[in-house]
Amino acid sequence: MASVCTQQGAAHTPAFSVDGDYIIGGVYSIHHNMHTVDNNYNTAPRIQSCTGRVDARGVRLTRAMIFAIEEINNSTELLPGVKLGYQIHDSCASVPVAMHAAIQLLNGNDSVFKSGNNCSHSGVVMAVVGEFGSTSSMSISRVLGPFNIPLVSPYSTCACLSDKKQYPTFFRTIPSDQFQADALAKLVKHFGWTWIGAVRSDSDYGNKGMAAFLEVALREGICVEYSEAFYRTNPRSKIQRVADIIRRSTSKVVVAFVAIGDMKVLLEELAQEPPPPRQWVGSEAWITEPQLLSYTFCAGAIGVAIQQSVIPGFRDFLLDLSPSEVRGSSVLTEFWEDAFNCSLRESELLFLLTCNGQEDLTTLQSPYTDTSQLRITNMMYKAVYAIAHAIHDALFQNVNFTLFQTQKLESKELKQVNFSQNGYHVSFDGNGDPVAFYELVNWQKSERGTIDPLTVGFYDASLPEGQKFLINRKITWVEGGTQVPVSVCSESCPPGTRKVLQKGKPICCYDCIPCPEGEISNMTDSPDCFLCPREFWSNSNRDVCFPKPVEFLSFDEVLGIILAVFSVGGACLAIITAVIFLHHRTTPIVRANNSELSFLLLFSLTLCFLCSLTFIGAPSEWSCMLRHTAFGITFVLCISCVLGKTIVVLMAFKATLPGSNAMKWFGPPQQRMTVVSLTLIQIIICIIWLVVSPPFPVKNLSTYKEKIILECALGSAVGFWAVLGYIGLLAVFCFVLAVLARKLPDNFNEAKMITFSMLIFCAVWITFIPAYVSSPGKFTVAVEIFAILASSFGLILCIFAPKCFIILFQPEKNTKKHLMNKN
CATH class of the missing domain: 1.20.1070.10 (Rhodopsin 7-helix transmembrane proteins)
Structure with a gap:
């Protein structure tokens, strides 16, 4: 008798889905909270669901994926005659929900998905776009990896995901944190800051990113006074302790490898009692976040950010959202009701007005309609196009490819993609990473008194050493200063002296000892004094060897x-x-x-x-x-x-x-x-x-x-x-x-x-x-x-x-x- 493979439990309904010849999956957070249930093991567990408000930015990123797929379907050059579909799941910013969604994408939506002797059917998705968090992407990649289904992330930056032994099918359109750590360390070194403090999110993103930064910083001769980890759900006493360390520190520069939510919690605590002037150096996760620009004591912050971009037609697509289309999606319904403070459904709340269909998205001040920068959105856009180009190359250029028979996209096809979209180049190296390119962003006060994140330069990892940084605009430093702030444990030792480390302190803390007679040091911060040649002697400043005067009894004296x-x-x-x-x-x-x-x-x-x-x-x-x-x-x-x-x-x-x-x-x-x-x-x-x-x-x-x-x-x-x-x-x-x-x-x-x-x-x-x-x-x-x-x-x-x-x-x-x- 033939066996039948069926799903256990109810299927998780996608937040957005459209059928097509080939399906692209999507897993990322639209809500930021998961409904927790205490299972008593007497009844079957219920489907995990999301709670809380809809994240407007998450909705914009979802719409970006849909926009890219529709744009590809309307193209006569890319995948002509082929229709792409999509299944987008809300992960609720939760690893368990993200893994459940990944398994759902593998299995498909049918309760009975294979009959016969073979139960190896791996679903209908060609590839998956997601997740935002590195931890969630690691979990999803471990689920998809054994089935050789690629995962292309627009926002997971942990350097650990470049390990092809653990994550063979992982790709990303955002640079790895290894490049970001290298850029941040070189940025700190570029401005002469050798004595810094460091804070990080207590997560894979923060811990691994900071570890990579500290490794590069050590090679660059940068010393760290403190390195503290915290998470937004930690007790307030832990957050207070981190804030007090920042206030009491002697270093004037703070490098923050922190996620947005964690940074908001830390800045709220610091705002209770603002610290002495500190020069903040930020990672791409928070340096361009509009929610944080209200903390004026961070004015002058500088950091690396994903390159901002322009996607033609995308704003019109966002604004072209009819009430009927909104009513057809529970997620869009929640977003609409939250954005306009009205209800599309019958509500028992007397103070909540009914939406009349006259709401205008063009007047809405929301992250959903903010297309001024489009940094991560472009990463999402490029991820979809990378998958589409891989499918296109497999269908129309590889005569031996059996996509129609296997319904699977091999990782090697993604590794070979090399194209430009809207002027932005897309390709992957052997680790599935793109070429690292960052903007240098500086928080500057405008004439209106508000803080704006302005691009002041670039960092291109593909250029030779010494040419990777390009600063093309004036930088405003902490407290509106125009001079680069100084953050050193000890002032530089001038020529004629040598550095002697202070006992029990990092290598950046030292005393300057004058060179003895007959020895010199002719450079700043010299670790040693050097003997002059036998027939030379040091001058009074001990920085130059000059020929010794030759003495003999002469007729002139x-x-x-x-x-x-x-x-x-x-x-x-x-x-x-x-x-x-x-x-x-x-x-x-x-x-x-x-x-x-x-x-x-x-x-x-x-x-x-x-x-x-x-x-x-x-x-x-x-x-x-x-x-x-x-x-x-x-x-x-x-x-x-x-x-x-x-x-x-x-x-x-x-x-x-x-x-x-x-x-x-x-x-x-x-x-x-x-x-x-x-x-x-x-x-x-x-x-x-x-x-x-x-x-x-x-x-x-x-x-x-x-x-x-x-x-x-x-x-x-x-x-x-x-x-x-x-x-x-x-x-x-x-x-x-x-x-x-x-x-x-x-x-x-x-x-x-x-x-x-x-x-x-x-x-x-x-x-x-x-x-x-x-x-x-x-x-x-x-x-x-x-x-x-x-x-x-x-x-x-x-x-x-x-x-x-x-x-x-x-x-x-x-x-x-x-x-x-x-x-």
Whole structure:
């Protein structure tokens, strides 16, 4: 016996229906409340019904769907010869009613819809348009999905519906909240708001939309002071708590991802005690809602909205509603009676007038007749046309399509639609989403004192990054301001500082710490300071690295000039002394001083004075090698001459002793050999030093952080100290011999003057060592020059000054008799 499939329970009557070759279903809310029934399980449940007032905007959207279908049926290009029908159900803004309507569309209206062995008949609808709320659309899509019936929503924006694994047959003509969240986050970032508050509807729309926004905001460096969820049916205490958080917050910007009904409840609570000035950033759900424009403390709000549009002929269609047509529909009857405050039916209410048929829709101030923007209405209009184009393509372009046999529209046909209607492009990506395009809407006060939502720009997600925003009109901000309000937790850190996060606070809350010396930050809000290159240093503002000044002892500075003057003066003094000695070379005092060694000593002293000039000026490879070797050799030559004179004094007095032939062993040849031999040793030391590891110019970056010391590196420290050590050894030896000869008789005993000069020489060079080691930078060179000059002046003044004084001012003492007298 053949089986029969029958419906359980009574069928749910559509609010509007018309037969056709192919039926398009519709499920969306015309009423906003459902009649609740407590079932006692003793009787069969009654059909769920709607209560409350008819939503005028819901009626307009219903009429938009009917208008689009009638326009398509009258078209000779789209589906010619094919009539589309429709079945539109009222979901009462309730998920259970919406699911019941979806099942009704699957089953059809016949109580017995299939007989035989197969009970798989899936109804008569080709596709369904709906729902407004994302939660309801998710439920409907789960019902329709297994039967591969597409659901095209004009207003469900939850990003979760883009998941084709869960919702394979879901499409929409409104952009996903993922695009909206991205647009809102970039809008907030565009105006420099990094410290915001966030409120959301406690629903799939609000929670998932805000989650997507916060994810993008975090990547954009935006911090959220608070994020609160609420729903319009929550206890008033919950709404008050959210309002108080907004009032007490330090952030000046509030991002509201909220449905219209929830936003109205929140603004009503805030109106009891208006908060400090807050810049509202709104989602498309409420930013263009006329009911909310009366809350003047929200003036200056900005947000994204669905593009407003013009549908030719639609207003005339809305106004062309006759009383007879109204009486034929219970929904239109309710709307008519509510709009004109009269009754089309017999009423027991004495104060309610009977409608006389003279009511004029053109005079009605209602969302039904408001066609100034047509945002969601156009989404509905495009949804119907998308389904019609998919059917058209299947019927007239796909020769293998079996629509007439299966009475089903495949989802792949919808994915391939690509057309323009009234200048608005319609297509779907792989997730069933359209290209995201939003208007930027700003609440501005008009001259009449009312608030109007004005379009001030656009956001096009299809454009490259950086070009998605276009603002083409002046924006009015909170409290009518013309300057972009500032909402930051911490002011931007200027160049020269770095950000240090405040403990326990978001990343947007920080302190600005100046960069240390030698480090810079050259951009605003730098997280770190960066070291300057080794040869650069930071300026006082710590935002630029400039080359470190190069310092060396130069002829242009005062210290260098003074030392150069003394150096040249000392050389001139030695030359003048030599001239005096040369002029009086035949006098006893010159002859008694071993004139050959005296002239050689004066020559070496001249070189000693002049060699100090090689220490002044910028070090070069040749000057570094010359300064130390010239100093070492000339000083050894000088000390060798002094040592020779000391030995001559000792030998001369020993020669006066009976039987002594001391001068025979230290005559002029031996004196010359001594000087040459001792100097040759120093020359050999210097040659070895220059060959093995010569001095070289170097940039000293360690002594001072802020400047470069240009100096000569020793190359080999052993070579340097060997040169100095050899000079010191000769000086000590000379000093010892001079001390031994200091008490010898005669008025002119040169050993006394040599002793004193060697005492000064040794004292200078002993104090030189610690001063040289501890002196920084160019002062190291100055100390070395000072030691050379001091010891050279000590020698020339102690040895030659007394003789020159006698020659020039006491010639009477310049006799052999006076010199030979013993004290």
